[in-house]
Amino acid sequence: KRIVVLISGSGSNLQAIINAIDAGHINGRIEHVISNKADAYGLVRAEQAGISYSVIDHKAFDSRESFDAHTRQVIDKYAPDLVVLAGFMRILSAAFVQHYHGKMLNIHPSLLPKYKGLHTHKRALEAGDNEHGCTVHFVTEELDGGPLLVQACVPVSSDDTEASLQAKVHQREHVAYPLAVELICADRIRFDEAGIFLDDELL
Numbered sequence: 001k002r003i004v005v006l007i008s009g010s011g012s013n014l015q016a017i018i019n020a021i022d023a024g025h026i027n028g029r030i031e032h033v034i035s036n037k038a039d040a041y042g043l044v045r046a047e048q049a050g051i052s053y054s055v056i057d058h059k060a061f062d063s064r065e066s067f068d069a070h071t072r073q074v075i076d077k078y079a080p081d082l083v084v085l086a087g088f089m090r091i092l093s094a095a096f097v098q099h100y101h102g103k104m105l106n107i108h109p110s111l112l113p114k115y116k117g118l119h120t121h122k123r124a125l126e127a128g129d130n131e132h133g134c135t136v137h138f139v140t141e142e143l144d145g146g147p148l149l150v151q152a153c154v155p156v157s158s159d160d161t162e163a164s165l166q167a168k169v170h171q172r173e174h175v176a177y178p179l180a181v182e183l184i185c186a187d188r189i190r191f192d193e194a195g196i197f198l199d200d201e202l203l
């Protein structure tokens with residue numbers, strides 16, 4: 001399968017997927033990495049892995065739609081089967097999301113449907129939750145709202161801070177995201193007009 005990854009920052013999830021591909025767990029190849037930030041460390045990771053990349057600076061466009069249209073053109077040059085949002089900190093327009101329906105994944109640092117949006121670790125602490133985690137989901141027009149694919153939990157302890165919780169969740173992301181990509185690339189999970197399809201063994 002052909003994969004394009006979109007990032008904005010450190011790219012540790014990108015790295016986890018690169019590692020899983022190198023280890024032979026994923027039947028796929030990252031064709032291209034796109035960052036909306038020129039200084040994203042994830043670009044260094046792409047370079048080190050020999051993956052081509054582009055910087056598309058959203059500030060150079062006069063609207064969300066024009067940024068999205070250009071990004072879509074660049075993505076589609078690589079004819080991806082899967083578009084992976086890995087710490088990509090831009091909200092995507094409806095037309096963009098619809099174009100990749102069933103083909104685009106995101107990772108969110110909470111146990112969705114809890115804590116859509118920002119500051120998830122702070123919110124989990126404030127709520128006194130004893131469990132927190134991350135979710136890989138298909139992207140739909142509803143922000144952080146598409147069908148859930150893989151979740152990983154971490155226990156919350158009484159001495160956890162926002163930073164310690166974030167670090168714990170981040171580690172679990174590096175397991176959850178490659179697993180989700182692996183399941184999709186092996187055609188064991190699909191999301192299309194008919195809804196979600198799961199391989200019998202996953203039921």
Ligand code: GRF
Pocket residue numbers: 007008009010011012013014042086087088107108109134170173
């Ligand atoms: C992750 O915490 C992810 O959940 C959030 O952005 C972060 C990306 O981290 N959406 P990295 O760039 O993959 O290291």
